[in-house]
Amino acid sequence: xxxxxxxxxxxxxxxxxxxxxxxxxxxxxxxxxxxxxxxxxxxxxxxxxxxxxxxxxxxxxxxxxxxxxxxxxxxxxxxxxxxxxxxxxxxxxxxxxxxxxxxxxxxxxxxxxxxxxxxxxxxxxxxxxxxxxxxxxxxxxxxxxxxxxxxxxxxxxxxxxxxxxxxxxxxxxxxxxxxxxxxxxxxxxxxxxxxxxxxxxxxxxxx
Amino acid sequence: xxxxxxxxxxxxxxxxxxxxxxxxxxxxxxxxxxxxxxxxxxxxxxxxxxxxxxxxxxxxxxxxxxxxxxxxxxxxxxxxxxxxxxxxxxxxxxxxxxxxxxxxxxxxxxxxxxxxxxxxxxxxxxxxxxxxxxxxxxxxxxxxxxxxxxxxxxxxxxxxxxxxxxxxxxxxxxxxxxxxxxxxxxxxxxxxxxxxxxxxxxxxxxx
Amino acid sequence: xxxxxxxxxxxxxxxxxxxxxxxxxxxxxxxxxxxxxxxxxxxxxxxxxxxxxxxxxxxxxxxxxxxxxxxxxxxxxxxxxxxxxxxxxxxxxxxxxxxxxxxxxxxxxxxxxxxxxxxxxxxxxxxxxxxxxxxxxxxxxxxxxxxxxxxxxxxxxxxxxxxxxxxxxxxxxxxxxxxxxxxxxxxxxxxxxxxxxxxxxxxxxxx
Amino acid sequence: xxxxxxxxxxxxxxxxxxxxxxxxxxxxxxxxxxxxxxxxxxxxxxxxxxxxxxxxxxxxxxxxxxxxxxxxxxxxxxxxxxxxxxxxxxxxxxxxxxxxxxxxxxxxxxxxxxxxxxxxxxxxxxxxxxxxxxxxxxxxxxxxxxxxxxxxxxxxxxxxxxxxxxxxxxxxxxxxxxxxxxxxxxxxxxxxxxxxxxxxxxxxxxx
DNA sequence: GATGAATGAGAATTCATTCAT
DNA sequence: GATGAATGAATTCTCATTCAT
Numbered sequence: 001x002x003x004x005x006x007x008x009x010x011x012x013x014x015x016x017x018x019x020x021x022x023x024x025x026x027x028x029x030x031x032x033x034x035x036x037x038x039x040x041x042x043x044x045x046x047x048x049x050x051x052x053x054x055x056x057x058x059x060x061x062x063x064x065x066x067x068x069x070x071x072x073x074x075x076x077x078x079x080x081x082x083x084x085x086x087x088x089x090x091x092x093x094x095x096x097x098x099x100x101x102x103x104x105x106x107x108x109x110x111x112x113x114x115x116x117x118x119x120x121x122x123x124x125x126x127x128x129x130x131x132x133x134x135x136x137x138x139x140x141x142x143x144x145x146x147x148x149x150x151x152x153x154x155x156x157x158x159x160x161x162x163x164x165x166x167x168x169x170x171x172x173x174x175x176x177x178x179x180x181x182x183x184x185x186x187x188x189x190x191x192x193x194x195x196x197x198x199x200x201x202x203x204x205x206x207x
Numbered sequence: 208x209x210x211x212x213x214x215x216x217x218x219x220x221x222x223x224x225x226x227x228x229x230x231x232x233x234x235x236x237x238x239x240x241x242x243x244x245x246x247x248x249x250x251x252x253x254x255x256x257x258x259x260x261x262x263x264x265x266x267x268x269x270x271x272x273x274x275x276x277x278x279x280x281x282x283x284x285x286x287x288x289x290x291x292x293x294x295x296x297x298x299x300x301x302x303x304x305x306x307x308x309x310x311x312x313x314x315x316x317x318x319x320x321x322x323x324x325x326x327x328x329x330x331x332x333x334x335x336x337x338x339x340x341x342x343x344x345x346x347x348x349x350x351x352x353x354x355x356x357x358x359x360x361x362x363x364x365x366x367x368x369x370x371x372x373x374x375x376x377x378x379x380x381x382x383x384x385x386x387x388x389x390x391x392x393x394x395x396x397x398x399x400x401x402x403x404x405x406x407x408x409x410x411x412x413x414x
Numbered sequence: 415x416x417x418x419x420x421x422x423x424x425x426x427x428x429x430x431x432x433x434x435x436x437x438x439x440x441x442x443x444x445x446x447x448x449x450x451x452x453x454x455x456x457x458x459x460x461x462x463x464x465x466x467x468x469x470x471x472x473x474x475x476x477x478x479x480x481x482x483x484x485x486x487x488x489x490x491x492x493x494x495x496x497x498x499x500x501x502x503x504x505x506x507x508x509x510x511x512x513x514x515x516x517x518x519x520x521x522x523x524x525x526x527x528x529x530x531x532x533x534x535x536x537x538x539x540x541x542x543x544x545x546x547x548x549x550x551x552x553x554x555x556x557x558x559x560x561x562x563x564x565x566x567x568x569x570x571x572x573x574x575x576x577x578x579x580x581x582x583x584x585x586x587x588x589x590x591x592x593x594x595x596x597x598x599x600x601x602x603x604x605x606x607x608x609x610x611x612x613x614x615x616x617x618x619x620x621x
Numbered sequence: 622x623x624x625x626x627x628x629x630x631x632x633x634x635x636x637x638x639x640x641x642x643x644x645x646x647x648x649x650x651x652x653x654x655x656x657x658x659x660x661x662x663x664x665x666x667x668x669x670x671x672x673x674x675x676x677x678x679x680x681x682x683x684x685x686x687x688x689x690x691x692x693x694x695x696x697x698x699x700x701x702x703x704x705x706x707x708x709x710x711x712x713x714x715x716x717x718x719x720x721x722x723x724x725x726x727x728x729x730x731x732x733x734x735x736x737x738x739x740x741x742x743x744x745x746x747x748x749x750x751x752x753x754x755x756x757x758x759x760x761x762x763x764x765x766x767x768x769x770x771x772x773x774x775x776x777x778x779x780x781x782x783x784x785x786x787x788x789x790x791x792x793x794x795x796x797x798x799x800x801x802x803x804x805x806x807x808x809x810x811x812x813x814x815x816x817x818x819x820x821x822x823x824x825x826x827x828x
Numbered sequence: 829g830a831t832g833a834a835t836g837a838g839a840a841t842t843c844a845t846t847c848a849t
Numbered sequence: 850g851a852t853g854a855a856t857g858a859a860t861t862c863t864c865a866t867t868c869a870t
Binding site: 436467468469470471472474600 | 829830831832833
């Protein structure tokens with residue numbers, strides 16, 4: 001599966017039924033609206049207007065507003081994580097692997113700025129099972145990063161506080177949605193490198 | 208103004224009328240509720256319950272829910288900024304000055320975790336004049352930090368991308384609200400140092 | 415028409431087309447659902463789920479939800495009434511005839527507890543022509559009973575208030591749906607006899 | 622407490638605040654609407670129209686439509702039961718006591734035909750705690766009647782099936798709401814006597 | 829015969845806010 | 850200073866029904 005070629009659609013798959021395609025379109029609109037107004041302020045009416053579909057018609061495609069957010073979030077997380085393991089494949093050097101993580105995250109989400117904001121900003125809103133499931137996915141994404149950092153630490157014989165370091169890194173990359181402007185800020189690749197440099201030099205203690 | 212002696216109240220001033228003191232109490236409750244449920248989901252009823260005051264009674268102290276958030280945000284920003292300039296006073300070394308900024312921010316907001324979340328999370332919600340005003344304050348806080356970093360860069364003769372660096376720093380410290388747990392994570396002072404180390408080493412390029 | 419051989423289906427007839435048979439199955443499901451949730455709360459979606467048929471497919475068999483209830487009600491009423499006249503055939507004694515009515519009603523509906531509830535409970539809901547028609551059928555069922563009681567009254571030279579008596583009787587037998595429990599309450603036959611005894615002794619005034 | 626003088630209001634008490642009085646008015650309208658259209662078909666809009674109050678204004682007086690029905694039902698049940706024990710006071714003869722029960726029920730509810738219908742017809746609709754509570758009240762009303770009948774049975778040395786008898790009685794009196802017409806049917810007192818005669822003669826077996 | 833997709837109308841409920849008192 | 854009572858507008862979601870295929 002070559003995810004690299006997929007640029008903007010939230011949902012995509014080799015065989016997509018008409019239902020899937022329409023749902024995907026709705027999810028795209030939903031992402032845009034959740035991004036613009038925030039999940040809570042975004043109303044189903046707003047979405048209905050954006051989709052050019054009746055309010056009731058929307059509900060043919062999913063059962064609730066919460067489920068809508070869930071679908072947006074799950075889809076994206078699975079996508080970055082798939083892409084990450086693919087890119088990590090064959091990269092052995094611990095430092096290089098951390099760089100791959102940062103690059104992957106920054107490039108993926110800078111290509112989908114709206115999703116990025118929704119994921120970063122609407123962290124807590126899902127309740128019940130849906131919330132639990134998303135929380136689990138997020139945890140495993142965090143774990144993946146933490147493991148890479150841990151390996152690096154061992155490899156380089158460093159003694160920095162891992163949790164603080166990983167959280168600092170997540171801070172850098174998750175805060176992106178609040179300020180990145182494609183017209184004034186550099187290319188995603190360059191930015192990723194800047195972040196990687198700051199992080200890596202940052203955690204290495206002298207000697 | 209000696210902010211160091213003020214421990215918990217959001218609003219305080221040398222001469223505080225009874226009105227001011229009651230408003231301050233309301234703002235504290237509002238902060239707690241905005242933190243817990245998010246601004247949009249928090250209802251005036253929730254606040255009324257928390258304050259033990261009637262819904263209508265609340266409106267004697269402020270004009271609208273938006274204004275409430277505005278007051279909470281403005282107050283806190285003014286406080287960190289005042290505290291910052293006070294602490295910067297007499298510190299000359301550019302690196303030390305950046306460290307002071309980080310320490311001030313981390314310590315101030317870790318002492319007020321609820322305010323920290325509200326400020327970081329409810330960034331966009333204010334509209335109109337209120338929004339413009341808060342945006343201006345935030346910009347000046349950003350500017351203060353950016354200036355410190357710029358001085359450091361000149362002083363050390365570095366060539367990192369300033370905006371990226373400053374934004375990486377803000378990412379670290381603003382993301383704190385999502386993960387910091389006083390019982391498992393170190394003291395604010397230690398954490399601030401960790402962050403400062405990561406940032407400073409991070410932006411210095413070798414040689 | 416020999417109704418005695420028909421055990422459970424709501425709708426059945428000597429020559430039943432495939433259409434009739436499928437409609438009958440739908441009516442059975444509809445009866446169950448109307449019984450369980452009440453007509454108003456029961457949704458066409460519930461029915462569609464129960465039938466394993468699409469919502470739209472259902473409408474091939476009837477025009478509207480109201481018509482569905484109408485069919486359920488009409489069918490059952492016609493069945494009890496047919497069965498009644500059959501059983502009354504050859505019974506001459508006025509008291510025995512009243513006993514036959516009670517037995518017939520109790521046994522018929524205790525064999526179809528769901529129908530019993532729907533008929534007793536969803537009395538008013540049909541509007542327009544459909545409502546008028548069902549009302550007419552109910553009236554003729556009431557009339558049949560009232561006539562039997564009237565004959566008995568004349569035969570025994572009694573002077574009880576007929577309407578009150580008949581309504582008391584209908585009360586007993588229509589209220590059954592709210593309490594009858596096959597595992598704790600006696601057989602329908604015994605229950606019918608109890609009711610008949612209470613009613614008959616009840617209306618006879620001494621001497 | 623002299624409940625005999627209270628004729629129609631659903632809620633009343635010696636000291637009734639303005640809130641109570643307005644709530645009572647709403648409950649009266651609600652009773653009328655639930656009676657006319659059934660609980661499920663009755664909409665809060667219907668009630669709002671009937672009360673001449675805004676939809677939102679209604680909710681100042683109770684928290685949900687279910688609670689509204691609960692209040693109507695509880696109030697009435699408590700009233701009949703209070704009235705019953707009052708009237709039973711000083712009546713020793715077991716048969717007389719059963720007559721008092723029937724008279725009390727018939728007269729109370731024939732004076733409040735709308736409440737009667739709501740209570741008889743909307744039996745199952747309340748869910749959760751509200752439903753449990755109402756079910757408990759109904760059970761205790763049933764128990765009261767069953768106890769009276771049991772005493773009578775012992776006193777007269779009869780052997781009829783008590784449950785069937787009591788249920789037959791409840792059938793008679795609860796079915797009333799479907800047919801009683803004050804202009805053609807006799808006075809409540811006479812009707813109650815008719816019912817009592819039917820029931821008492823009905824359960825006594827000869828000799 | 830049957831269905832996927834869609835809809836207008838309406839459901840209960842909540843919201844921030846106001847105003848006479 | 851503070852509140853009880855009220856409201857218009859909006860919320861999410863469900864309903865019976867339809868129609869092209």
